[in-house]
Amino acid sequence: MELGLPFETYVAKYKYKYLALYQALREAILSGNLPAGVRLPATRELARMYGISRGAAAQSYDMLLSEGYVETRVGSGTYVAQGMTKRPDKLPTSREPVLSAWGKRLMDAIPAGDNENESGDADRLEEGTISFTSVNIPMELFPYAEWRSALAFAGGIGGRLLESGPPPAGDMELRKAIAGHLRFKRGIEADPEQIVVFSGSMQGLMLLFQLLVDEGEPVVLEDPGFPGIYQAVSASGGIPLPSPVDAQGLVPSEWEAKLLVVSPSRQYPTGKVLPLERRRALLNWAGRRNAWVIEDDYDSEFRWRGRPIEPLKVLDHEQRVIYIGSFSKTMFNSLRLGYAVLPPALVSPVVAAKAIYEPISPASLEQRALARFMQTGGYARHLRRMTKVFGARYEAFCEHMNRQVPEVFRLERGDSGLLVYASWLKSGEAYDRFRQAARDRGVVFRNASVYHYTFAPPAACFAFAHLNDSQIEEGVRRLAAAWTDMLKNRYDGGGSIF
Numbered sequence: 001m002e003l004g005l006p007f008e009t010y011v012a013k014y015k016y017k018y019l020a021l022y023q024a025l026r027e028a029i030l031s032g033n034l035p036a037g038v039r040l041p042a043t044r045e046l047a048r049m050y051g052i053s054r055g056a057a058a059q060s061y062d063m064l065l066s067e068g069y070v071e072t073r074v075g076s077g078t079y080v081a082q083g084m085t086k087r088p089d090k091l092p093t094s095r096e097p098v099l100s101a102w103g104k105r106l107m108d109a110i111p112a113g114d115n116e117n118e119s120g121d122a123d124r125l126e127e128g129t130i131s132f133t134s135v136n137i138p139m140e141l142f143p144y145a146e147w148r149s150a151l152a153f154a155g156g157i158g159g160r161l162l163e164s165g166p167p168p169a170g171d172m173e174l175r176k177a178i179a180g181h182l183r184f185k186r187g188i189e190a191d192p193e194q195i196v197v198f199s200g201s202m203q204g205l206m207l208l209f210q211l212l213v214d215e216g217e218p219v220v221l222e223d224p225g226f227p228g229i230y231q232a233v234s235a236s237g238g239i240p241l242p243s244p245v246d247a248q249g250l251v252p253s254e255w256e257a258k259l260l261v262v263s264p265s266r267q268y269p270t271g272k273v274l275p276l277e278r279r280r281a282l283l284n285w286a287g288r289r290n291a292w293v294i295e296d297d298y299d300s301e302f303r304w305r306g307r308p309i310e311p312l313k314v315l316d317h318e319q320r321v322i323y324i325g326s327f328s329k330t331m332f333n334s335l336r337l338g339y340a341v342l343p344p345a346l347v348s349p350v351v352a353a354k355a356i357y358e359p360i361s362p363a364s365l366e367q368r369a370l371a372r373f374m375q376t377g378g379y380a381r382h383l384r385r386m387t388k389v390f391g392a393r394y395e396a397f398c399e400h401m402n403r404q405v406p407e408v409f410r411l412e413r414g415d416s417g418l419l420v421y422a423s424w425l426k427s428g429e430a431y432d433r434f435r436q437a438a439r440d441r442g443v444v445f446r447n448a449s450v451y452h453y454t455f456a457p458p459a460a461c462f463a464f465a466h467l468n469d470s471q472i473e474e475g476v477r478r479l480a481a482a483w484t485d486m487l488k489n490r491y492d493g494g495g496s497i498f
Contacts, residue, residue, distance in 0.1 A: 003028075003034075003040075003041065003046075003049065005021075005024040005025065005028060005050075006024060007020060007021065007024055007050050009024075010023050010024045016056075017050075017052045017056050018052070018056035018057075018059040018060050018063075019060075021046075021050060021052065021056065021057065021060040022059075022060040022063045022064060025040075025060060025064060025069070026064065026067075026069060029064075029069050029070075029080055029084050029085065030084065030085060031085070032085040034080050035080065035085065036080050036081065036082045036083065036084065036085065037079060037080060037082070038079065038080045039076075039077050039078070039079050040061075040070065040077065040078045040079065040080065042077060042078075043057040043058045043061060044057075046060075046061075061078055065078075068081055068084070069081055069084050101215075101237075102235065102236075102237070105234060105235045105236075105237060106235040108234070109230075109231040109232075109234040109235045110231065125444065126442070128442055129439075129442045129443065129444060130442060130443045130444075130467070130471055130474060130475035130478065131443075131444050131445075131463075132443070132444065132445040132446070132461075132462040132463050132464065132467075132475060133444055133445060133446050133463055134463055134466055135299075135329065135418045135419060135463045135465065135466075136332075136333055136463075136465070136466040137329075137330070137331065137332050137333075137386065137465070137466070138389075138465065138466050138468075139332060141385070141386065141389060142331075142332065142382075143378060143381070143382055143385075146373065146376075146378040146382075147369070147373060147378070150369040150370070150372040150373040150376070150378065151365065151366075151369045153368075153369070153372045154365050154366075154367075154368035154369040154371075154372055155365060155368075162364065162365060165360035165361060165362075165364045166197075166360065166361040166364050166367060166368075167360075167361060168196075168351055168354045168355040168358055168359060168360070168361055169195070169196045169197065169351050169354070169361070170195070170196060170197025170198075170339070170361045170367060171197065171361065171364065171367040171368055171371060172192065173368065173371040173372075173375070174197060174367045174368070174370055174371035174374075175192040175193075175195040175197065175339075176192045176371070177370070177371045177374035177375055178190070178192075178195055178197075178325075178339055178374075179191065179192045179195060180374075181374060181379070181380075182323075182325075182341065185301070185308075186297075186308070186311050186313075186314070187308075187310065187311070187314050188311060188313050188314055188323065188341065190323075190341045193347065194341055194342050194343075194344060194347055195339055195340070195341055195342070196339065196340050196342060196347070196350055196351060196354060197337060197338070197339050197361060197367060198337075198338045198339060198340065198354070199336045199337070199338075199358075199362055199363065200326065200328060200336040200337070200338045201296070201298065201324050201325065201326040201328075201338030201339075202228055202232065202338070203338065204324060204338055204339070204340045205228075205229060205232055205261075205294065205296075205324065206232045206235075206236070207350065207353055207354060207357070208294065208322065208340070208350070209232055209233055209235075209236035209238060209259075210236050210353065211346075211349055211350065211353055212258075212259055212292055213233065213236050213237060213238040213259060214237065214238075215237030215238075216237065216238075216239060217237075217238050217239065217257070217258065217259075218238070218239045218240075218241040218255070218256065218257040219233045219238040219239065219240060219241060219257060219259045219260075219261065220241045220243050220255045220257050220259065220260040220261065220262075221233065221240050221241060221242055221243065221261055221453070222242075222243060222245050222249075222250050222261070222262060222263065222267060222268070223242035223243055223244055223245060223452060223453045223454055224245060224268075224269060224270065224448065224451035224452045224453070224456065225242075225245075225261075225263075225268060225269075225451060225453070226268050226269075226296075226298075226451070227450055227451065229261055229296075230453065233261075238259075240453065241255065241257060242453035242454055243255070245267055245270060245272060246272075247272060248272060248273075248274065248275055248278060249264060249267045249270075249272040249273060249274035249275075249278060250262050250264070250267065250274060250278070250282070251278075252278055252281040252282055252285060253285075254285065255285070255289075256289075257289070257291065258289060258290070258291045258292065259291060259292050259293075259294070260282065260285075260286070260291060260292070260293045260294070261293075261294045261296060262274070262282065262293065262294070262295060262296065262312070263295075263296045263297070263298060264278075264279055264282075264295060264309070264311070264312055265297050265300040265309040265311060265416075266298075266299060266300050266309075266414065266416055266417045268296070268298060268419075268451075269419055269421050269448060269451050269461050270412055270421045271412055271413075271414035271416075271417050271419070271420070271421055272412070272414075273309055273414070273415075276310070279310075279312055279315055280315065282312065283312065283315060283316060283318070283320065283321075286318070286320045286321075287318055287320070291320065292320055292321075292322060293312060293316075293320055293321045293322070294321075294322045294324060295311060295312045295313055295321050295322065295323045295324065296324050297311060297323060297324060297325050298324075298325075298326060298329065299329045299330075299416070299417050299418055299419075300416055300417070301329075301330050301383055301387075301416075302330075302383070302386060302387045302390050302391075302416055302417065302418060302465075303387065303415055303416035304387055304388070304390065304391025304394065304415065304416065305391070305415045306415035306416075311323065313341060319343035319344060319345065320343065321343070322340055322341070322342055322343065322346065323340065323341040324338065324339075324340050325338060325339050325340075325341075326338040326339075327370065329418065330379075330382075330383065330386075331370070331382075335366060335370075336363070337363065337366065337367065337370065389465075390418065390464075390465050392469075393464050393465060393467065393468075393469065393472060394420070394464060396469055396472050396473070397420065397462065397464045397472050397476070398411055398413065398420070400472060400473055400476035400477075401422070401462075401476055401479075404476050404477065404479070404480040405476070405479050405480050405483055407425065407483075408424065408425055408426055408434070408483055409422040409423065409424060409425065409460065410422065410423045410425055418463060418464070418465045419446075419461050419462070419463050420461065420462045420463075420464065421448065421459060421460075421461055422459060422460045422461070422462060423457065423458075423459050424457065424458035424459055424460065428457075428458050430486070431458035433486060434482060434483065434486060435447065437482035437483075437485050437486055438478065438479055438482040440482070440485075441478040441479075441481050441482045441485070442478055443475050443478040443479055443482070445460050445461065445462050445479075446460060446461035446462070446463070447460065447461075448460055448461050
């Protein structure tokens with residue numbers, strides 16, 4: 001066992017080495033760095049580690065033993081005694097760090113937040129609660145056997161393929177596979193050299209904001225929209241410019257800006273689809289303003305009806321659109337792989353910036369495995385299978401909601417995606433109390449207010465893909481029961497708030 005004691009510090013403070021070692025061990029025990037029950041090195045080993053005589057090491061142990069800090073066990077050695085740790089009730093406070101302007105903007109951009117909307121809330125929920133908050137792939141339906149085979153192939157014989165990592169832009173085989181998938185599924189003609197792989201799409205977005213946004217410059221964002229993008233723009237020094245979304249998605253305007261972030265194929269979180277004339281209007285605006293457009297295509301892979309929506313990237317003849325995609329929603333959340341299809345002029349700057357953060361692209365095994373999974377058709381089969389499952393679950397959820405709680409929610413129906421936006425039909429006060437009533441009944445959902453940058457009527461978002469049919473039915477039944485509780489005046493203090 002190697003002990004990381006600040007021995008030299010104590011030697012400078014105390015005259016004798018045995019006393020310095022005693023004090024160092026004593027403080028380590030009291031602070032908890034050497035917890036109760038830990039076996040200490042033998043005196044011979046301790047003497048070797050700190051360059052002292054074996055007698056000095058033994059004398060230090062004898063002092064600790066006499067004061068009860070350690071105990072000896074015949075034939076076993078010396079151990080830290082129980083009950084000797086004395087941690088301070090309150091750690092000493094340090095001075096506030098002096099952050100850079102970027103660091104200050106970053107901390108200011110972090111919201112106090114309603115954590116109920118995070119996908120990781122499952123650990124905080126009571127057992128038996130049905131959660132409509134997590135947008136996760138049901139892992140019991142994931143093709144593990146195919147994925148394990150792809151991982152084994154990616155490592156090579158004896159792991160030889162893991163000796164070298166991919167370049168900053170990502171594994172070339174994966175970039176080729178992404179290009180082929182986009183060509184077939186989305187109609188995007190993408191050169192693999194124009195594709196850069198990131199550790200999740202948000203990493204790519206943050207890096208793009210750092211490259212394209214000067215401090216104080218406005219960036220057009222959808223309202224409502226994804227809070228993480230708002231935070232990333234703010235941290236980068238940009239000024240978020242919230243722009244309204246109506247029944248057809250983002251409303252085009254003559255913005256005085258040089259960057260727009262939009263989700264045209266499925267607006268987040270409302271699910272609205274931007275019609276062709278508006279798509280062309282956005283591209284015309286970008287041409288007039290010499291602006292960039294970031295197209296966030298976050299979850300349009302799962303489409304169970306209707307014709308595929310043509311991405312902005314397909315209509316872009318002036319190379320102004322940056323197309324962002326992600327595998328975290330189509331594979332599994334912990335697979336943090338996203339990508340960007342870049343205009344030729346941005347490839348070198350983006351790769352150079354990414355190389356500073358990641359000289360070797362991370363997750364090389366997963367990148368190569370995903371390339372293999374896509375090349376062998378496993379990814380396409382997985383998407384088809386999951387699309388069928390999710391389509392059925394979506395229809396079941398909408399049917400139960402329209403039958404059991406039609407008087408409180410109006411669903412914004414769509415043809416794809418893993419989230420349903422629902423407008424609340426009663427008062428704001430009633431909505432707040434309904435959320436609590438629902439939680440008391442053992443069901444939770446997302447509060448859509450976190451997606452709005454300006455005032456908006458109350459709304460909710462429901463994730464459904466991770467729930468089976470019986471869970472969906474029971475979850476909606478609990479919502480209906482919560483509303484019944486409110487109608488009985490359990491939550492309105494005896495007066496009407498509806």
